[in-house]
Every structure is written in C-alpha cells, then in structure tokens.
Amino acid sequence: xxxxxxxxxxxxxxxxxxxxxxxxxxxxxxxxxxxxxxxxxxxxxxxxxxxxxxxxxxxxxxxxxxxxxxxxxxxxxxxxxxxxxxxxxxxxxxxxxxxxxxxxxxxxxxxxxxxxxxxxxxxxxxxxxxxxxxxxxxxxxxxxxxxxxxxxxxxxxxxxxxxxxxxxxxxxxxxxxxxxxxxxxxxxxxxxxxxxxxxxxxxxxxxxxxxxxxxxxxxxxxxxxxxxxxxxxxxxxxxxxxxxxxxxxxxxxxxxxxxxxxxxxxxxxxxxxxxxxxxxxxxxxxxxxxxxxxxxxxxxxxxxxxxxxxxxxxxxxxxxxxxxxxxxxxxxxxxxxxxxxxxxxxxxxxxxxxxxxxxxxxxxxxxxxxxxxxxxxxxxxxxxxxxxxxxxxxxxxxxxxxxxxxxxxxxxxxxxxxxxxxxxxxxxxxxxxxxxxxxxxxxxxxxxxxxxxxxxxxxxxxxxxxxxxxxxxx
Amino acid sequence: xxxxxxxxxxxxxxxxxxxxxxxxxxxxxxxxxxxxxxxxxxxxxxxxxxxxxxxxxxxxxxxxxxxxxxxxxxxxxxxxxxxxxxxxxxxxxxxxxxxxxxxxxxxxxxxxxxxxxxxxxxxxxxxxxxxxxxxxxxxxxxxxxxxxxxxxxxxxxxxxxxxxxxxxxxxxxxxxxxxxxxxxxxxxxxxxxxxxxxxxxxxxxxxxxxxxxxxxxxxxxxxxxxxxxxxxxxxxxxxxxxxxxxxxxxxxxxxxxxxxxxxxxxxxxxxxxxxxxxxxxxxxxxxxxxxxxxxxxxxxxxxxxxxxxxxxxxxxxxxxxxxxxxxxxxxxxxxxxxxxxxxxxxxxxxxxxxxxxxxxxxxxxxxxxxxxxxxxxxxxxxxxxxxxxxxxxxxxx
Numbered sequence: 001x002x003x004x005x006x007x008x009x010x011x012x013x014x015x016x017x018x019x020x021x022x023x024x025x026x027x028x029x030x031x032x033x034x035x036x037x038x039x040x041x042x043x044x045x046x047x048x049x050x051x052x053x054x055x056x057x058x059x060x061x062x063x064x065x066x067x068x069x070x071x072x073x074x075x076x077x078x079x080x081x082x083x084x085x086x087x088x089x090x091x092x093x094x095x096x097x098x099x100x101x102x103x104x105x106x107x108x109x110x111x112x113x114x115x116x117x118x119x120x121x122x123x124x125x126x127x128x129x130x131x132x133x134x135x136x137x138x139x140x141x142x143x144x145x146x147x148x149x150x151x152x153x154x155x156x157x158x159x160x161x162x163x164x165x166x167x168x169x170x171x172x173x174x175x176x177x178x179x180x181x182x183x184x185x186x187x188x189x190x191x192x193x194x195x196x197x198x199x200x201x202x203x204x205x206x207x208x209x210x211x212x213x214x215x216x217x218x219x220x221x222x223x224x225x226x227x228x229x230x231x232x233x234x235x236x237x238x239x240x241x242x243x244x245x246x247x248x249x250x251x252x253x254x255x256x257x258x259x260x261x262x263x264x265x266x267x268x269x270x271x272x273x274x275x276x277x278x279x280x281x282x283x284x285x286x287x288x289x290x291x292x293x294x295x296x297x298x299x300x301x302x303x304x305x306x307x308x309x310x311x312x313x314x315x316x317x318x319x320x321x322x323x324x325x326x327x328x329x330x331x332x333x334x335x336x337x338x339x340x341x342x343x344x345x346x347x348x349x350x351x352x353x354x355x356x357x358x359x360x361x362x363x364x365x366x367x368x369x370x371x372x373x374x375x376x377x378x379x380x381x382x383x384x385x386x387x388x389x390x391x392x393x394x395x396x397x398x399x400x401x402x403x404x405x406x407x408x409x410x411x412x413x414x415x416x417x418x419x420x421x422x423x424x425x426x427x428x429x430x431x432x433x434x435x436x437x438x439x440x441x442x443x444x445x446x447x448x449x450x451x452x453x454x455x456x457x458x459x460x461x462x463x464x465x466x467x468x469x470x471x472x473x474x
Numbered sequence: 475x476x477x478x479x480x481x482x483x484x485x486x487x488x489x490x491x492x493x494x495x496x497x498x499x500x501x502x503x504x505x506x507x508x509x510x511x512x513x514x515x516x517x518x519x520x521x522x523x524x525x526x527x528x529x530x531x532x533x534x535x536x537x538x539x540x541x542x543x544x545x546x547x548x549x550x551x552x553x554x555x556x557x558x559x560x561x562x563x564x565x566x567x568x569x570x571x572x573x574x575x576x577x578x579x580x581x582x583x584x585x586x587x588x589x590x591x592x593x594x595x596x597x598x599x600x601x602x603x604x605x606x607x608x609x610x611x612x613x614x615x616x617x618x619x620x621x622x623x624x625x626x627x628x629x630x631x632x633x634x635x636x637x638x639x640x641x642x643x644x645x646x647x648x649x650x651x652x653x654x655x656x657x658x659x660x661x662x663x664x665x666x667x668x669x670x671x672x673x674x675x676x677x678x679x680x681x682x683x684x685x686x687x688x689x690x691x692x693x694x695x696x697x698x699x700x701x702x703x704x705x706x707x708x709x710x711x712x713x714x715x716x717x718x719x720x721x722x723x724x725x726x727x728x729x730x731x732x733x734x735x736x737x738x739x740x741x742x743x744x745x746x747x748x749x750x751x752x753x754x755x756x757x758x759x760x761x762x763x764x765x766x767x768x769x770x771x772x773x774x775x776x777x778x779x780x781x782x783x784x785x786x787x788x789x790x791x792x793x794x795x796x797x798x799x800x801x802x803x804x805x806x807x808x809x810x811x812x813x814x815x816x817x818x819x820x821x822x823x824x825x826x827x828x829x830x831x832x833x834x835x836x837x838x839x840x841x842x843x844x845x846x847x848x849x850x851x852x853x854x855x856x857x858x859x860x861x862x863x864x865x866x867x868x869x870x871x
Contacts, residue, residue, distance in 0.1 A: 074747075074797075077747075120591075120593065175606065303678070304678065304680055305680075306680060306684075335637070336636070336637060338637075345593070345597065345640070346593070346594060346597055346608050347608070348608040351610040354683060355610055355643065357683070357684065357687055358638045358643060358648040358649075358650075358651070358687070359638070359648070359650050359651065359687060359690065359691035359694065359695075360636065360637055360638050360650075360651045361637075361638075362684065362687050362688055362691060363661060363662055363691060366667065366688070367661075380636050380637075381636050381653075382636065382637055383521070383635065383637060383639075383739065385592075385593070386521060386522040386523070386592035386593075386741070386742055386744045387591055387592045387593045436677070436678060436680070436681055437677070437678065438677045438678070438681050439675055439677060440670075440673075441670070441673035441674075444669050444670055444673040445670070447669070448665075448666050448669075464666070467666065468670060469670075469674075469681060469684035469685050469688055470681060470684075472684055473680055473681065473684075
C-alpha cells in the first residue's frame with residue numbers, strides 16, 4: 001500500500017520513480033517522501049543559459065519582430081534558424097533537467113505552468129527567459145508569476161501587445177489573460193475585455209527585451225473593469241483580476257485536474273481555492289494541501305491519468321538511466337506523440353487526457369520502450385511545421401529508418417532485484433511499473449520475456465510491461 | 475463498453491463475402507465494384523499558405539500586374555479558363571478538367587480577423603472554430619463523433635500521413651493516419667499487441683479506452699490492408715509522395731471500405747523566397763498525381779461520387795516582396811474537382827483587387843459554409859451539430 005502511494009506521489013509531484021526507489025519505498029511514508037521533495041525545492045533553480053550573448057541576441061530578437069522590412073530575407077532566415085536551433089537545445093536541456101534534477105517538484109510544477117502560460121514564439125531568448133521566470137516562480141505566489149509572465153517579451157509578443165496602442169487597441173492580450181491565464185470564461189464581459197485592453201495599451205518591451213510602459217501609446221482615460229472605475233494601468237487590471245475569487249478557483253481547478261484527477265471534485269476544489277485565495281495565492285501551500293491530504297492517495301485518484309508525452313519520455317529515462325547517443329530522437333518522439341516543448345498547439349495549451357491518444361500515437365507509445373531500451377529503429381516522419389521552417393525546407397526528405405541509440409545502465413534494475421526470488425519478480429516489477437489496478441494477464445506477458453537468465457528476464461519483463469496500455473497511465 | 479476482439483472480426487465480413495463470391499459473379503460487378511452513390515470526399519491540404527493569386531490568375535487585371543511586376547504570371551503563360559482568368563501553367567490537368575465542367579472554383583474564402591500564423595490559422599481551418607475560440611477537435615473528427623458513435627468500423631476517415639491532424643480528431647472518435655496500408659498493418663500486427671488485446675478483460679475506464687483504441691487500431695489496420703488489396707489499381711501513378719498517396723486513396727476508393735473522407739497534404743507552399751520554382755515544383759507534383767488519380771476514378775466509374783477539395787491555411791499578400799516571393803496573406807480560393815458537381819466553373823467573382831484591407835484580400839465566403847455544404851449535401855451529416863452553428867449551404871454539389 002505504502003509503495004503504490006509513494007509511486008503515486010512521485011508520478012504526480014515528480015516525473016516518476018527511479019529504480020533505487022524500489023528498495024526505499026518500503027521504509028518511507030508518503031509524508032516523509034513529500035517532505036524530501038519539498039526540501040529539495042529550497043535551493044534556487046539554476047537558470048538556463050542556452051542562448052549565448054543575451055544582449056546581442058535580444059537585439060536580434062527585437063529586430064526579428066519589429067524591423068523585419070529592413071533586413072534581407074536570408075538574414076531573417078538565418079536568425080530564425082538560430083532561434084529554432086536554440087529552442088531545440090533548450091528543449092533537450094530541460095528534458096535532461098526533468099530526468100536528473102533532485103528538485104522534481106519544481107520541474108513538474110514548471111511543466112504545468114509551461115502548459116498553462118502556453119507561448120509559441122520562435123525566439124530563443126524570449127523562450128529561455130520565460131522558462132526561467134516560470135521555474136523561478138513555479139512554487140511562489142501566483143500573482144508574482146502572473147505579473148512576470150505578463151511582462152515578459154515572450155508573452156507580450158505572442159499575444160500582440162506590442163501592437164496594443166491607444167489609437168488601435170489590440171484585445172488579444174487582455175482577452176487571453178482573462179480567459180486562459182486567470183478567471184476563465186463566464187466571469188467577465190466583452191466590455192471588460194475592451195476596457196482591460198485599453199489599460200494594457202502601451203505595454204511592450206525595448207530593444208534589450210526589458211518591459212516598458214510606453215506612455216505615448218497608453219490610453220490614460222477612465223476605464224470601467226469588473227465594476228471598478230479608474231484610470232487603470234495594466235498592473236491595476238492584474239490586481240483586480242487577482243481580487244476575483246474566480247481566479248483562485250480557475251487556477252485551483254486546473255491544478256487539481258493536472259495533478260490529481262481529470263475528473264474535477266468540485267467540493268475539494270472549492271475548499272482548496274478558498275485557502276489558496278486567502279493565502280494570497282501561495283502555490284507551495286496549495287501543493288502541500290494536495291500532497292499532504294488523504295484524499296490525494298485514494299484509489300480513485302491513482303493510475304487514472306494518461307501520461308503526457310513528456311511525462312512518458314522522461315519517466316522511461318528515469319527508470320532506465322541512459323546515456324543518449326541520439327538525443328534529437330526525443331524531438332521526433334515529441335512530434336509523433338503530440339507534445340513538443342515550447343510549441344503548444346495554441347495559447348490554451350495541450351488539452352491532455354484522452355486527446356493524447358489516437359491510433360498513431362498509441363502505436364508509437366507502445367513501441368517507445370522497445371525503441372529506447374533496445375536501441376530499436378523507427379520510421380516516423382512528422383509533417384513540416386511551416387511556422388518553424390518559413391519556407392526554408394525545399395523538399396520532403398526521403399523516408400529512412402532512424403535509430404535511437406543509447407547506452408543503458410541496467411545495473412540499478414539488477415541491483416534492486418538481487419534479493420528478489422524468481423517467482424516474485426513478476427508481481428514486484430509489475431507493482432513498481434503499473435499504477436492502475438488492471439487484471440493484466442501474467443501468462444501472456446511472461447510468454448514474451450526472455451527466460452535465459454535472471455538478467456535477461458528482468459530486462460525483457462521490464463520492456464514488455466512498459467509496452468502495455470496500462471503503462472500509459474499514472 | 476469494451477468490445478471484444480471476436481466482435482471485431484465481423485469488421486471484415488463485407489470484404490470476406492465479396493472475396494468468397496464465385497468468380498463469375500464478381501466479374502459481372504467489375505467495373506464499378508462499389509455501388510454508385512457511395513460519396514467520398516478527398517481533402518487536399520496545401521500546407522504553408524498557397525498563393526491563390528498565382529494559382530487562379532486574374533490575367534486581365536492591371537492591379538494584379540502592378541502589385542506583382544516580377545512575380546505576376548503573364549497572360550500568355552497562364553492556361554486560359556475564362557476571359558478573366560487563367561490557371562497556373564503547371565496545372566494543365568486542371569485546365570482540361572475545367573473545360574470538361576468538372577472543376578468549381580470558389581474565390582475569396584476565409585474568415586473574419588484572419589490570423590497570419592501558419593499554426594493558428596491551420597488550427598482555425600482544421601477545427602472550424604471562430605478565430606477567438608480554441609477547439610480541441612476537428613471538423614472531420616466531429617463528423618465521426620456524430621456519424622460513427624458506437625459504430626463498429628472506425629475507418630470512416632483516413633489521413634495519409636504518419637501523424638493524425640487535428641482535423642480528424644473528435645471527442646470520442648478519431649480518424650486513422652497511415653502512410654501506407656501495408657506498413658500500418660505490419661507495424662500493428664505484432665503478436666504481443668494482439669495477445670494482450672485478446673487477454674484484456676474489463677478494467678477501469680481509462681484502461682478500457684486505451685485497449686479499445688488498440689483493438690480498433692489492430693482491426694482497422696487489418697481491414698484497411700485487406701481492402702486495399704481487393705482492387706489493386708492498374709493505373710500508373712508518378713513515383714512522387716503525392717502520387718503514392720493518391721494511389722493508396724484510389725485503391726481504397728475502389729474497394730468496399732466504408733471510408734467517406736480521405737485527407738492528404740502537400741507542401742510547403744510557404745513561398746517567401748523564390749516562389750516561382752517552389753510553387754511550380756509542387757504544382758507539377760500535384761498535376762501528375764492528379765492526372766493519374768482522375769483517370770483511375772473515371773475508368774472505374776467513380777468520378778461522379780468523389781469530390782476533391784483543396785484548401786490552404788491562408789493566401790498570400792497581393793504584393794510581391796523583395797525576395798521573389800510573397801508573405802502571409804488572408805483570403806484564398808478553394809478548388810473542387812468532381813464528375814458530380816452541380817455548379818461548375820467560377821462559383822463567384824474573382825477577388826476585388828481594388829478593395830483591399832491593408833494590402834490583403836477581403837474574404838467574402840466563410841470556409842465554414844463550404845464545410846457545411848459538404849457535410850450536409852455530400853456526406854448526409856448533421857452539419858449544424860458538427861459545426862456548432864447553422865451555416866448557409868451552397869449549391870455546387
């Protein structure tokens with residue numbers, strides 16, 4: 001019981017267990033395990049610095065956005081290519097961090113906010129800065145996070161606030177802040193969107209990517225926003241939004257559905273949201289209330305969530321420590337499975353749940369452990385992303401088999417199962433890998449294992465168990 | 475909820491019956507193995523934003539040549555369709571089909587407040603959402619939801635690709651993506667997958683959902699593969715990716731499969747630079763693949779029951795840019811090709827180049843009207859339910 005609860009905690013508050021947890025889980029309670037996760041959040045996160053020469057880069061970034069006409073087409077493409085490569089590196093570095101960091105709760109929380117504050121701009125400097133903002137504030141106060149994200153050049157450019165000027169208001173930013181980042185639909189009127197947009201006029205950034213309130217674009221007139229009237233600035237609007245209990249409720253519900261269960265339990269959510277609101281949006285406190293509760297560990301909340309592609313890939317890498325020879329394969333897997341970091345489908349993020357699954361993604365998911373653990377070949381050719389390519393791709397490259405190559409360290413598996421008797425291995429390993437109470441047929445699985453030696457058996461059993469529909473759930 | 479494997483075996487019953495039929499009976503059936511009236515829609519997506527103005531060329535319009543001194547296609551090079559317009563010189567097959575009355579061209583199709591991001595605009599076209607709305611399902615996916623809820627043949631919509639597009643994802647049902655029926659079959663037909671599917675008994679809803687999808691995939695892969703071999707096409711297709719895709723589609727259209735919609739993409743039409751070569755290359759690939767495909771359909775008497783529809787996420791700006799290309803624009807034309815069109819030729823006026831919005835074409839037809847027309851009149855589906863709103867239907871089919 002304790003073991004499955006510990007695993008449950010690690011799949012939700014972290015990116016899943018590592019092999020050595022297998023032996024530790026019997027001696028530790030979920031409360032102790034959570035206390036450990038919490039302790040690891042105390043160190044400040046190390047910001048990503050993939051993009052070299054930030055200053056120079058930001059200038060390029062701004063030019064990319066604002067002064068396109070002055071640049072030659074091939075210069076633009078060159079810069080864009082630089083950004084695309086940078087974002088790829090950022091993607092792979094963050095994946096590595098998710099796999100290896102001891103500060104799992106922070107990275108998992110950041111992954112949640114990465115989907116919540118979904119932003120699709122092809123500018124490595126902006127993306128890197130936004131990620132660093134999110135990781136720094138992931139467990140702090142939601143108000144600080146919201147404000148920092150709203151003032152980031154990434155979000156301001158993605159939601160067109162650079163173009164939001166007194167003479168020509170652009171409502172996109174104001175609308176999405178309310179609809180997707182804070183209150184959700186039904187808690188404001190179209191009039192509030194218009195008035196809010198007026199307050200955000202002038203919000204932008206300078207050549208260095210510093211936030212700026214450009215007074216000459218700002219509408220100084222009176223605005224009426226959610227029953228308040230005044231000469232509001234963008235900051236005032238964010239304050240008023242944070243005063244709305246609807247904001248606490250919206251964020252809490254989304255967190256509940258991400259970390260606990262796709263099926264919202266409204267009674268629990270209401271109570272959590274009240275405390276969240278009263279704590280001035282203390283995220284850490286909210287997460288404590290979830291992971292230290294009894295209901296979180298109830299059977300109805302375990303093994304019911306379909307792992308997102310990132311959780312699946314990172315989870316496999318945590319269980320099977322590997323030295324990647326072909327790290328870029330992970331980008332292909334992300335594309336094939338429908339979740340590429342830094343490329344959310346739109347500003348509402350990845351819908352999650354059953355939407356991860358169709359016949360193609362399911363077949364890739366079921367083959368992924370085989371590909372990753374056995375360095376198998378695969379042939380997947382994702383469609384071009386025209387926003388990324390900008391017409392650079394000339395022809396479809398011929399379809400070829402690709403190989404995933406990695407050196408896997410199987411020792412932790414062998415070591416932890418050293419004391420386990422042969423006839424107990426199936427149940428123990430299944431109990432460690434599968435979170436859902438499924439009547440998986442032992443004899444069917446066993447028939448596909450290699451029984452030549454204990455090590456071969458362990459290896460093959462592990463891969464077979466991970467190649468099942470049950471393993472998709474956590 | 476969970477459907478046991480043996481039930482799926484019934485999937486192939488239709489095909490099996492036709493295979494077991496005495497040879498002399500079968501021979502009578504051919505040509506036209508499939509009863510006429512089984513309507514099929516082929517959606518051809520031009521990815522990247524095709525330049526509609528250099529596809530259907532307003533060759534008598536000075537404004538066109540003024541905006542495109544270098545890029546404009548000269549009147550003598552365009553293949554004449556009407557007094558007013560011609561078609562891109564790399565598309566002679568469309569010119570001849572046009573002359574035979576088998577092409578309809580809808581101009582100025584778009585939506586309000588157009589988005590210039592490829593991804594977002596494609597999202598809007600594929601989900602058929604309002605520009606301020608974010609839907610997680612596509613219009614064909616919702617057609618499957620409405621049409622195929624609880625049905626035992628989840629093969630009503632097939633995309634020829636490795637990865638399924640949003641357009642084919644419904645809430646409950648999803649289309650199937652395949653690059654090649656044989657490869658899908660080989661990939662899925664693994665003993666391990668078959669056996670765990672067979673061994674699965676009822677469990678929790680998410681587990682059942684995954685097993686149902688797996689089981690659907692395995693049976694559909696077998697069904698599609700089998701069907702694709704029942705009437706192997708004798709037509710020669712060009713050895714291009716699109717040629718291969720059309721050949722796959724044709725082999726399924728000639729079979730007894732229940733597929734109503736095929737979805738295939740060509741690209742990238744994102745011609746910021748060096749547009750002439752890029753667009754010509756893609757149109758040549760299209761022209762040759764289409765020529766074989768239409769010939770195949772005609773030979774098998776299926777051209778009346780098949781419509782091919784093209785679309786792109788946006789058109790391009792009216793004016794050329796400084797790099798021999800065009801940048802992202804707005805409204806665009808859609809082309810319909812079929813032997814069963816009720817209206818043909820130009821279905822509405824050519825875009826008005828004197829009435830632009832900041833250098834872009836204004837839309838006059840919402841693309842959702844076109845979807846509504848296909849859903850209702852061609853596929854006999856509840857378009858209002860699928861699109862969430864009643865859109866006026868058109869009369870071209």
